Amino acid sequence: MTTSKPIDEFGLGLIHALQLRPRAEWAELARPLGVSAATVAKHWKSLRERGLAWVGVGPGRNLLRDGGVGFVLLRCRAGDQEALARRLIDEPTVATLDTTMGSTHLLLDVLTPDISHLREYVGERLPGLPGVEQVTSMVNTSVYAGGTRWRVGSLDSEQVTRLSAPTSERVGRAERHRLDGLDRRIIGELTLDGRISLAQLAVRCGTTAPTAKRRIGWLVASQTISLRCEMATQMARPMISVTYLFRVPTAQLDRVGDFLTSLGSCRLAAAVTGSYNLLSTMWLANVAEIRQLENLVVNQFPDVIVGETIVHIASRKRIGHVLDHDNRSVGIVPLAAWDASGVTKSRRVAVAGQPD
Template sequence: MLDPVTASELDLALVHALQVRPRASWTDLAPLLGATAVTLARRWERLTEEGLAWVSAVPGPAFTHSGCTAFVFLRCAPAARERLAAHVAELPEAVTVELLAPGRADLMLDVLAPDLGTMHRFVDEELAALPDVLDMECVFATSLYAEGSRWRLGSLDASQLSVLGRPRTVDGAGTPLTDLSALDRALLDALVRDGRTRLTELADLTGTSAATARRRLNRLTTAGVTAFRCDVAPAVSGLPVSVTFRGHAPANDVNRLHRTLATLPECRLLAAVTGAANVLATYWLRDIGAVQQRETAACAHLPALHITERALGTRTVKRMGHLLDGAGRRTGIRPIRPW
């Protein structure tokens, strides 16, 4: 059972604010949250030190134009589950690794690669060659309607959200990923580890000036190369159950996913994918009993959807490069480098 005192109301509001504006200064957030900048900084320091919340750089909208996203389902012997998960979590391409309840697959991976060729080499030559892997299925995301950087905790009211303003939308049609310089990649590597790293620290880490770091970072975000997201442990979200639905919908209905399934509460990931089951959706829920309710609601919103598989997550070993313990708290990092 989750400890109800792990995160205070101020903690929850702070996390939600950082989900909307991940790199906002404490001074900017202080009036909105009714606390001093010093208090907010101290609260955030505690949350990060305890592995309850963290901000990191992730691929932005431009990644959908030239990058490649796949979901890989691995099957292995029961005794090999933990060992295989730990091994795969060390691979930078496998950005998220989740153990599943016994079923058709034992592990689900989110895999990012800069192009299709690199993806095929990783899946066909590296993953398939692992001795613990008995079977494997790989599906590719053709459209991504919802993902972690768009998920919100729901702790702020409408007036507070209006003060924060709407996140700037970027179409991702800017700088090609291949045009990134060594400095760009160094900045991204630092921000993957800590998305709130200050410009002066970024300058020191990358051997440049704060002004140059600011200019290059603005270029990366404006072009949609990178975005930022605030992740949380279940003790903060209050949603310890993860379930991934796979299903089939007619092609015409798939284009409506962002107006139907993505609007349902607790939707964490929603994608159109290759294969017979052309819809993949992950929801974070309060308990196992909510799984059936969420499936019923999804089918009510999209009657043509036929759910073919329900994969219940038992533990997330790694989320977007960050290693997690059994309670979902961050314990370390294996930096992602999909750019």
């Protein structure tokens, strides 16, 4: 039963604004939204404390280059699905977890520092967990569309234009370098609250606000991390989440990936290794759209084979945030993707404003 009011229209507009600019100042968001900065800040505080929206940290393309991102399909022994899901929710290597229908019972997005850690996790740890019957793993080799690109679509074109990042806020691509302790502390704090103030961040990380700002700019520009605003989707509109596995001729892979990305329902489109080389998750309005999407892709690209269609029962975790039955964030498990020493550690943190 829903115990929290659904997200209202202003809340959806604020979420859309933060999807465009996750760390913009309240005053910068207030003008296009037509309210005061104090109103925006108050509304966001309410959304976050009720677990209805949050700004978190997702993977950048560096993890893809290092082979640290994978998708895992788990088949469980009869009766073990729920117990296994509860156990995996607290794993810092599991960024996103959904329970699903059919021959696949659990779908995981796994983030690790590199290919060696990914190989160890999916090849050794997961098969040894109680209740696991079969593990099918895929390395994510490129992303056409991810969570940072999905939009709730509540703002009009003029508002979107006004919210475009100013020149002073835009950063070019930065060179990579080995993460140091300060980088990891900053990522850890952003994981808990992607909109933490620079002053608070500086105190918690033992640095200065200007240094913290520069480091965040570098982490994003170097594609080490991505920042994104997420929401309790089921509190805004009913939807069905479906993951498709496609076999695509190599020469057409980019074209099909770009086509899927152009669809408003596309939450994720990624090239992967394995017998099927393209994985896509769609947020659809109803069951009828499941088959319609398959037909749309095959009619556009006759050589594409739809290998498996996985219907999600429930989202249990998203980029480290533990979700309830309404997709509300009720806790956070800091991710270990940027710190090899944390791969096997588990530490769930309560959402601000909610009891432990």
